[in-house]
Amino acid sequence: MNGSPCSIRRRPPPRNKPSNNELDIKTFSFTPVDEAICQLNSHRYGLTAEVSASRLVEYGENILSTKKPPTRLMIAVRSFCAWFNILLLIVAIMSAISQPPDWSSFTIVMITIVLASCIQFFQDCAGTAAAIKLQAAILTTVCVRRFESAESHNNVMIDQKHLVPGDILCVDPGDTIPADCIVIEADDLSISQSSLTGESEPQRKTSSYQMGEYGTEALELENVLYMGTNVISGHGVALVVKTGDDTYIARIMKQLNQRQLLTVFQRGIRLVTWMMLGFMVIMVLVVIPIKGLSTGKWLVSLMFASSIAAGLVPEMLPVIVNANQARGAYALFKRGAIVQRPDSVQSLGALSILCSDKTGTLTNDEVTLSHCIDPLGNDSSSVLLLAQTNAMSQSGKKNAIDAATLTHAAETEKMEGLGTKIAEIPFTFEARKASCVTRTNSGRMILTCKGAFEEVLSVCSSIRIAGDVLQINEKRLDLVRRVRRFNADGYRVILVATRDISKCYRDDGAFNFQGLDTDLTVEGLLTFLDPLKDDAKSSVARLQELGVDTRILTGDNLGVALKICRDLNLVQQTDEVSEAITGAELAKLEDTDDFHKTIKHCKVFAKLTPIQKGQVIDSLKLQGEVVGMLGDGINDAIALRKADAGISVHTATNVAEDSADILLMDKNLSIIIYCVVIGRTTQGNTIKYLKMALASSFGNTVSILASTAWLPFSAMSATQLLVQNLLFDTSLSTLPWDTVDEEYLAVPQPWRIWDILRYEDHGINTIDFATFFLNWFYYGLRSGTDIGAIKAFQSNWFLQGILSQTLMVHILRTGKLPFVRSHSARSVYISTFLVSAVGILIVYIPPIANTLQMVGPKGMFDLILLGLLVSFSVILELCKMLYIELFKRWL
Numbered sequence: 019m020n021g022s023p024c025s026i027r028r029r030p031p032p033r034n035k036p037s038n039n040e041l042d043i044k045t046f047s048f049t050p051v052d053e054a055i056c057q058l059n060s061h062r063y064g065l066t067a068e069v070s071a072s073r074l075v076e077y078g079e080n081i082l083s084t085k086k087p088p089t090r091l092m093i094a095v096r097s098f099c100a101w102f103n104i105l106l107l108i109v110a111i112m113s114a115i116s117q118p119p120d121w122s123s124f125t126i127v128m129i130t131i132v133l134a135s136c137i138q139f140f141q142d143c144a145g146t147a148a149a150i151k152l153q154a155a156i157l158t159t160v161c162v163r164r165f166e167s168a169e170s171h172n173n174v175m176i177d178q179k180h181l182v183p184g185d186i187l188c189v190d191p192g193d194t195i196p197a198d199c200i201v202i203e204a205d206d207l208s209i210s211q212s213s214l215t216g217e218s219e220p221q222r223k224t225s226s227y228q229m230g231e232y233g234t235e236a237l238e239l240e241n242v243l244y245m246g247t248n249v250i251s252g253h254g255v256a257l258v259v260k261t262g263d264d265t266y267i268a269r270i271m272k273q274l275n276q277r278q279l280l281t282v283f284q285r286g287i288r289l290v291t292w293m294m295l296g297f298m299v300i301m302v303l304v305v306i307p308i309k310g311l312s313t314g315k316w317l318v319s320l321m322f323a324s325s326i327a328a329g330l331v332p333e334m335l336p337v338i339v340n341a342n343q344a345r346g347a348y349a350l351f352k353r354g355a356i357v358q359r360p361d362s363v364q365s366l367g368a369l370s371i372l373c374s375d376k377t378g379t380l381t382n383d384e385v386t387l388s389h390c391i392d393p394l395g396n397d398s399s400s401v402l403l404l405a406q407t408n409a410m411s412q413s414g415k416k417n418a419i420d421a422a423t424l425t426h427a428a429e430t431e432k433m434e435g436l437g438t439k440i441a442e443i444p445f446t447f448e449a450r451k452a453s454c455v456t457r458t459n460s461g462r463m464i465l466t467c468k469g470a471f472e473e474v475l476s477v478c479s480s481i482r483i484a485g486d487v488l489q490i491n492e493k494r495l496d497l498v499r500r501v502r503r504f505n506a507d508g509y510r511v512i513l514v515a516t517r518d519i520s521k522c523y524r525d526d527g528a529f530n531f532q533g534l535d536t537d538l539t540v541e542g543l544l545t546f547l548d549p550l551k552d553d554a555k556s557s558v559a560r561l562q563e564l565g566v567d568t569r570i571l572t573g574d575n576l577g578v579a580l581k582i583c584r585d586l587n588l589v590q591q592t593d594e595v596s597e598a599i600t601g602a603e604l605a606k607l608e609d610t611d612d613f614h615k616t617i618k619h620c621k622v623f624a625k626l627t628p629i630q631k632g633q634v635i636d637s638l639k640l641q642g643e644v645v646g647m648l649g650d651g652i653n654d655a656i657a658l659r660k661a662d663a664g665i666s667v668h669t670a671t672n673v674a675e676d677s678a679d680i681l682l683m684d685k686n687l688s689i690i691i692y693c694v695v696i697g698r699t700t701q702g703n704t705i706k707y708l709k710m711a712l713a714s715s716f717g718n719t720v721s722i723l724a725s726t727a728w729l730p731f732s733a734m735s736a737t738q739l740l741v742q743n744l745l746f747d748t749s750l751s752t753l754p755w756d757t758v759d760e761e762y763l764a765v766p767q768p769w770r771i772w773d774i775l776r777y778e779d780h781g782i783n784t785i786d787f788a789t790f791f792l793n794w795f796y797y798g799l800r801s802g803t804d805i806g807a808i809k810a811f812q813s814n815w816f817l818q819g820i821l822s823q824t825l826m827v828h829i830l831r832t833g834k835l836p837f838v839r840s841h842s843a844r845s846v847y848i849s850t851f852l853v854s855a856v857g858i859l860i861v862y863i864p865p866i867a868n869t870l871q872m873v874g875p876k877g878m879f880d881l882i883l884l885g886l887l888v889s890f891s892v893i894l895e896l897c898k899m900l901y902i903e904l905f906k907r908w909l
């Protein structure tokens with residue numbers, strides 16, 4: 019293509035860069051196809067490789083910036099500008115400008131900011147590196163035409179990132195549309211726009227340009243394909259009009275980013291954060307007037323309150339919650355599961371029902387053709403020939419059944435005698451059949467239909483027995499019985515039928531083949547076998563032990579589905595199974611009270627349409643279940659999207675891969691069990707952290723308020739409190755690596771935010787008050803003017819605070835007896851030991867103690883403290899037992 023391949027010559031020579039940004043998709047939609055191609059300086063046969071390369075430089079890669087990994091600079095800015103940090107920074111500035119300046123507070127607040135930001139930064143960088151690796155692992159290619167000459171073109175596969183405006187794209191079932199396009203050729207093209215609209219019903223797309231009003235809804239434009247939507251059936255050729263951030267979905271995503279839709283988990287985290295900030299605000303509001311009124315120094319009181327507030331800012335909360343998810347995702351990655359949406363790790367932990375497709379997920383995905391017989395049960399090569407004709411004629415990627423039909427070795431050499439393909443009526447998951455029309459050597463036009471037994475039989479009126487065409491009525495029962503027997507043995511049966519349409523065919527180029535697949539003659543049957551995976555039965559049983567129910571959602575017929583379920587021990591071995599239903603029966607129940615009840619009760623759903631698969635997931639979710647969906651087909655995409663955790667395999671169709679939250683690199687089913695266990699561990703560790711952070715924050719608030727009201731001096735200086743909280747947060751930073759009790763892993767763990775918020779105290783303040791009383795009554799530390807007494811009071815509380823909080827970590831992390839019946843991970847032991855040691859050293863090493871206005875404890879305080887800590891553990895343990903008794907669970 020030198021210059022332009024545009025086929026319209028009358029126009030002025032087109033500019034190399036099409037006026038893409040000036041023209042929106044609607045304008046293209048209202049333009050005749052050839053003109054649209056011309057406006058984009060393209061050709062029906064595509065761009066040349068050189069033009070495509072130069073446009074790539076001009077337009078940039080076809081990636082949404084929302085999906086582009088952020089640069090290190092962006093991560094750094096985000097980590098340092100987190101609003102907790104801004105809050106802390108205000109406190110630091112206030113400390114620095116106060117009279118006299120409180121430099122130790124300032125330094126500690128700054129250390130806190132730097133520490134939290136650095137951890138966040140390194141964590142985000144690691145996450146981004148993983149995301150880049152992941153993007154590289156999932157290379158998505160698309161098929162485009164490459165211009166060769168005005169008479170010919172080549173179809174080549176290119177990386178979808180390299181798509182440019184003007185490219186001519188070929189799409190087939192299972193493809194995700196990679197850019198905004200105008201349809202220029204369509205063959206029964208049906209597109210699901212559910213990723214944009216949530217609407218499950220597929221929309222028919224044609225190449226006829228729109229004559230409608232300019233006000234027509236963008237998504238209703240019949241000749242426009244939007245990035246991110248999926249081809250459900252049929253084939254199409256389209257002109258790429260907008261790529262990357264110019265696309266419709268990019269606009270929607272920007273809006274979505276502005277109004278972030280939060281998951282239940284994110285809402286929970288937000289609630290906990292607000293609650294902790296709430297404690298902080300209450301404390302400030304109470305402390306200022308008390309201090310102000312008692313001392314008369316309002317500015318000093320404000321300073322004091324705000325620096326104490328800094329100690330209560332939950333700055334490590336997002337860091338630890340993210341670290342937890344990242345750890346879960348990394349553990350799964352090492353075992354061959356790629357987490358595409360981090361939150362789904364939490365959903366895995368809560369999973370109570372796993373819905374699964376049959377082929378390729380529970381079975382080996384090695385579909386082989388077993389029988390090819392005529393209606394009497396004799397082997398028949400002519401039936402195979404018809405089936406192969408049909409399979410050959412299906413354009414695009416062949417599905418498992420077509421592939422198995424075509425690779426059936428013995429007959430492939432006979433393929434020549436099949437005649438020429440005239441047309442095809444593509445496979446749809448609703449019709450469950452595919453047809454083609456061929457012109458035989460003798461000039462006859464034969465329509466060959468193959469598909470699910472019931473669906474094809476319903477459009478047959480005759481049957482070929484030993485060469486004679488008979489009315490089907492008498493033979494129908496024999497045929498049905500034969501098929502039932504096959505199904506009961508686990509064979510999937512495909513019926514092959516034909517019709518001679520020579521008489522009704524008109525060779526006028528616009529002849530419509532739709533509706534001709536009726537009044538057919540049964541030619542014979544094909545049976546296919548796809549054995550269960552070796553580990554399917556044990557995996558389903560293990561999931562059951564873990565409290566996750568398995569349900570089968572298949573488009574296949576009930577007989578085969580039941581056989582599989584019996585082999586998996588999902589239903590009884592008897593003939594009558596009440597836990598199975600077909601899509602047709604389910605459709606009748608829609609809008610009745612029994613609809614949801616039936617879905618909850620049934621284990622096997624056969625002959626479901628893609629929309630019904632989604633309905634089952636919706637209904638289960640509505641009934642309080644946390645639902646996972648395991649699937650790999652085009653027909654599973656809606657369900658995958660609707661599920662709390664959509665799981666697919668990396669060999670799946672593009673649309674299934676795109677819709678899934680987790681991609682399995684390995685087809686092994688046991689990985690799902692690992693996913694569930696890791697999900698629960700992540701959930702458990704997140705909840706542990708939130709409980710501890712809340713408990714400590716609540717405990718500190720109550721103790722500070724009480725001491726402010728009671729004592730003539732501060733029970734702990736703001737600087738000391740900051741140091742203590744920094745140490746405590748550091749000790750919690752190893753929690754994502756902690757072990758979780760077996761009992762917790764044994765059952766689904768839904769996200770119960772109110773459980774976390776219900777009871778924060780756990781007897782934590784008892785030890786604080788004991789220390790206060792001890793200081794006041796036993797050591798007589800009461801004077802607000804005696805600096806030595808104040809230092810001693812503060813040091814005692816500081817030491818007790820840090821030791822009791824690190825001890826609390828081990829008691830609250832388990833519902834069982836700590837150290838004896840449940841052990842923390844080694845990293846948690848080490849971190850709490852180190853933090854306690856640092857706490858002790860701070861108080862006992864004079865130079866450090868002096869800097870923080872503390873003195874080493876005297877008067878056997880260390881021994882008394884030991885006694886206090888033992889009693890504190892007993893009280894905490896008793897409170898925990900009482901809580902478990904009342905609410906029947908701990909974490």
Ligand SMILES: Nc1ncnc2c1ncn2[C@@H]1O[C@H](COP(=O)(O)OP(=O)(O)OP(=O)(O)O)[C@@H](O)[C@H]1O
Nearest residue numbers: 375376377419420450452468469470572573574651
């Ligand atoms: N290429 C094809 N030609 C004709 N009929 C087909 C073809 N592929 C599938 N069918 C029919 O359509 C039915 C549903 O399709 P399919 O098996 O892909 O659904 P599914 O829900 O993905 O099933 P599974 O649970 O086995 O994965 C099949 O049972 C089969 O009868």
Ligand SMILES: [Mg+2]
Nearest residue numbers: 375376377651
């Ligand atoms: Mg399938």
